[in-house]
Amino acid sequence: MRSVVLLSLLVVVQKTPVGLGLVVSGPSSARAEKRTASLTVPVELGERGYPIYIGPGLLEAGAWCSHISGRRVGVVTNEVVGPLYLSACVAALEGAGKEVVSLVLPDGEEHKSMKQLERTLDFALESKLDRASCLVALGGGVIGDLVGFAAAVYQRGVDFVQIPTTLMAMVDSSVGGKTAVNHPRGKNMIGAFYQPICVVADVSLLDTLPDREFNSGLSEVIKYGLIRDAGFFEWQEANVGALVARDPSAVAHAVEQSCRNKAAVVAEDEREAGVRATLNLGHTFGHAVETCSGYGTYLHGEAVAIGTAMAADMSRRLGWIDEALERRAVDLLRAARLPTSAPRKMTPADFLDIMAHDKKVKDGQLRLILLKGELGSCVFTPDFDTAKLQETLHAFTTTTAALE
Numbered sequence: 001m002r003s004v005v006l007l008s009l010l011v012v013v014q015k016t017p018v019g020l021g022l023v024v025s026g027p028s029s030a031r032a033e034k035r036t037a038s039l040t041v042p043v044e045l046g047e048r049g050y051p052i053y054i055g056p057g058l059l060e061a062g063a064w065c066s067h068i069s070g071r072r073v074g075v076v077t078n079e080v081v082g083p084l085y086l087s088a089c090v091a092a093l094e095g096a097g098k099e100v101v102s103l104v105l106p107d108g109e110e111h112k113s114m115k116q117l118e119r120t121l122d123f124a125l126e127s128k129l130d131r132a133s134c135l136v137a138l139g140g141g142v143i144g145d146l147v148g149f150a151a152a153v154y155q156r157g158v159d160f161v162q163i164p165t166t167l168m169a170m171v172d173s174s175v176g177g178k179t180a181v182n183h184p185r186g187k188n189m190i191g192a193f194y195q196p197i198c199v200v201a202d203v204s205l206l207d208t209l210p211d212r213e214f215n216s217g218l219s220e221v222i223k224y225g226l227i228r229d230a231g232f233f234e235w236q237e238a239n240v241g242a243l244v245a246r247d248p249s250a251v252a253h254a255v256e257q258s259c260r261n262k263a264a265v266v267a268e269d270e271r272e273a274g275v276r277a278t279l280n281l282g283h284t285f286g287h288a289v290e291t292c293s294g295y296g297t298y299l300h301g302e303a304v305a306i307g308t309a310m311a312a313d314m315s316r317r318l319g320w321i322d323e324a325l326e327r328r329a330v331d332l333l334r335a336a337r338l339p340t341s342a343p344r345k346m347t348p349a350d351f352l353d354i355m356a357h358d359k360k361v362k363d364g365q366l367r368l369i370l371l372k373g374e375l376g377s378c379v380f381t382p383d384f385d386t387a388k389l390q391e392t393l394h395a396f397t398t399t400t401a402a403l404e
């Protein structure tokens with residue numbers, strides 16, 4: 001079922017004058033040129049491995065459809081993304097000879113639910129999708145996580161393609177095979193590890209993404225630099241202006257480098273036995289912010305940015321990083337227009353209560369991802385001085401932020 005078909009579009013590859021990204025020249029018209037600019041990041045997972053295609057115009061160019069071996073395809077999107085991109089997606093699939101059915105779900109994290117999962121499975125059954133059929137997730141992380149999980153359980157697993165449409169989904173959620181829906185008692189509590197057959201990160205789809213959503217995705221981009229890629233962090237410091245201005249080659253480079261980092265971590269630790277947990281830098285604190293404020297007040301990446309500032313603060317209090325590195329982390333988050341202060345109404349007890357239920361708690365012990373050593377190094381550990389955690393929680397709840 002899992003055909004490995006390489007895109008055979010690239011004709012001439014050359015560095016752009018500014019040295020960012022790739023310019024790929026194909027057929028002569030400007031439109032065709034736009035459509036053929038792409039690069040590929042492989043996710044090396046043996047027989048579950050797959051390519052991530054990155055570039056503008058990929059959705060409508062349609063080369064990705066060659067990965068789909070079955071004839072019938074179910075595209076699932078939401079009511080915001082559907083009107084923008086569903087017809088281009090269906091046209092690409094039909095152009096490749098596929099028989100396409102589609103489902104439009106309501107928008108929002110609150111719909112990453114058992115109810116919408118059931119609706120998706122009903123749709124698949126009513127549309128008579130069989131085991132050779134493929135599901136396509138066209139949307140942000142909510143659609144990607146939900147449709148991925150539906151693909152994992154429908155008839156014990158059918159192929160699925162991720163077409164991420166937010167920066168968050170392009171740099172993080174569409175890669176690595178974590179799929180899930182939320183339960184009223186906890187986020188992502190029902191899910192599976194299930195890899196797609198390919199990821200199509202068409203960066204032109206970001207043109208319609210609101211700035212706040214775009215900046216939220218930058219939080220995860222910054223994370224890769226802090227936890228494992230000092231060179232990428234330095235590149236971001238130099239290019240954050242271009243990123244927030246959405247310079248196309250800067251954005252494509254950020255997506256590419258983020259996917260390379262994520263793919264490397266996933267290849268090393270697909271099921272999060274160890275190093276993959278470090279991708280959750282800032283998420284334990286951030287999750288407390290999201291939960292306490294009510295989902296929707298802060299976007300995921302905004303809450304993670306606050307959490308990252310808190311993790312950097314605690315790492316510095318522990319003496320694991322110097323103040324200059326903490327400052328650089330906070331400055332970059334702020335330059336990406338992300339928040340770095342906890343909500344005023346939160347107390348240390350609020351944080352501790354919610355953090356006690358984190359998925360990374362093991363045998364009653366809280367484990368945190370903290371920065372340690374030079375830029376680009378971190379640890380995932382239960383072994384820290386809890387007095388420093390208290391100090392961080394007090395600093396972030398009694399003043400606007402530890403670092404002003």
Ligand SMILES: NC(=O)c1ccc[n+]([C@@H]2O[C@H](COP(=O)([O-])OP(=O)(O)OC[C@H]3O[C@@H](n4cnc5c(N)ncnc54)[C@H](O)[C@@H]3O)[C@@H](O)[C@H]2O)c1
Pocket residue numbers: 078080081084107108109112139140141142143145165166167168169172173174175176177178179188205206207208209210213216300
């Ligand atoms: N599986 C993973 O490894 C992983 C990693 C990170 C986050 N996540 C999950 O991802 C979700 C957050 O993802 P998200 O930030 O993409 O949120 P989202 O899917 O809710 O998308 C954000 C908003 O942007 C809209 N939108 C999407 N694409 C658009 C476009 N091109 N133009 C205009 N509007 C567009 C959406 O309809 C939505 O309103 C959370 O549920 C989180 O748990 C999963």
Ligand SMILES: [Zn+2]
Pocket residue numbers: 172220283300304
């Ligand atoms: Zn995240």
